[in-house]
Amino acid sequence: MPSADSGEAESAIRTRGLSKRFGARLAVDGLDLLVPRGSVFGFLGPNGSGKTTTIRMLLGLAAPSGGTMSVLGRPMPKAAAEVLPRVGTLVEGPAFYPYLSGTANLLRLDAANRATDPATRKRRIGRALDRVGLGQAAGLAVHAYSLGMKQRLGLANALTSQRELLILDEPTNGLDPQGTREVRHLIGSLAEDGATVFVSSHLLSEIEQVCTHAAVVGRGRLLAQGTLASLFDDGPRRILVRTRNVPLAGDVLRSLGLAPVEESVPAPGAGTLRAPLGENAPEPERIVAALVTAGVGVRGVEVEHASLEDRFVELTGEGFDVEQ
Incomplete structure (x- = not known):
């Protein structure tokens, strides 16, 4: 020791x-x-x-x-x-x-x-x-x-x-x-x-x-x-899903206990959904498998970790200067 x-x-x-x-x-x-x-x-x-x-x-x-x-x-x-x-x-x-x-x-x-x-x-x-x-x-x-x-x-x-x-x-x-x-x-x-x-x-x-x-x-x-x-890694995560079939993808995510939000400006050729991943959320691999099984055409998936600014706000509840 x-x-x-x-x-x-x-x-x-x-x-x-x-x-x-x-x-x-x-x-x-x-x-x-x-x-x-x-x-x-x-x-x-x-x-x-x-x-x-x-x-x-x-x-x-x-x-x-x-x-x-x-x-x-x-x-x-x-x-x-x-x-x-x-x-x-x-x-x-x-x-x-x-x-x-x-x-x-x-x-x-x-x-x-x-x-x-x-x-x-x-x-x-x-x-x-x-x-x-x-x-x-x-x-x-x-x-x-x-x-x-x-x-x-x-x-x-x-x-x-x-x-x-x-x-x-x-x-x-x-x-x-x-x-x-x-x-x-x-x-x-x-x-x-x-x-x-x-x-x-x-x-x-x-x-x-x-x-x-x-x-x-x-x-x-x-x-x-x-x-x-x-x-x-200790901060909040979100999953981002790009697909042409946003309504069906949203239904699948909600069935897994997630709360997806559609981006107001869709990506070219597809829409984008983001959903927070809490402590009890399914692993990203299971989420992708559920989307594919339901017939959702997945064009892209990304797990976003909190930025340092997100992490600071989570820790303190305060805003932060990001520029001089």
Whole structure:
């Protein structure tokens, strides 16, 4: 049986009962978070759900009101001096000296890190700037940068040294669609290099496209976590049936205890029925067999899993921002 210590070693981030109170307001409420090493982990929740507060506690920037936490297998904030040099971060929008160039800003930030090698400083910074698409703008003063360029510079700062863990808070904030795609590709390449990437976001599409694991939080509480596939599999499903004989197909589905709804705009050459699949619903194979036995000409069948947005609404009963 694995020991508690082995569990800590296998996780990049682990919290138990982590809480943060601001006066009478409980911003983070008993959070039990488990981020496996090597994962791209999405920390998903609407604005104001405690995501940034949690990140600040993990990095030793805010003291927890209760609970424990470990990062890279070491207790935080006790082991901050050992842990933080192994962690790259982008939190709450980066702040830079506006009249210094992008390169000059990163040179100063890297020099302040006692764990970095001065002999490789310029080469590492140049490579990081190229990696985020700022190589041509590296000599410009930061006050001339757009919001998206400043966000890229913050990402470059997180990449100036090889890191075991990257913690990125809303990394696509201020980026245009092309920049968003580039950051998505960058996150994938970081994971391929062996880093664990922890991405905090309120954008459902970003989490769906880049993450292997996710946690959903709302009002400071953990609502669900696990692999992305498990979050979908645990959610509601629907069966979609395309056929020219919609009335007969509807009768068959209702005879199986389902509640089909016909799409208002039919597909070319066929109509479409959708029906929720509850816990006691027949397996899709049995539904197809019943349709064929009844003489329904089935042109297509698809089992639709809930989207991450559907899953969030099911968990919380709240709406969700899907775009910035």
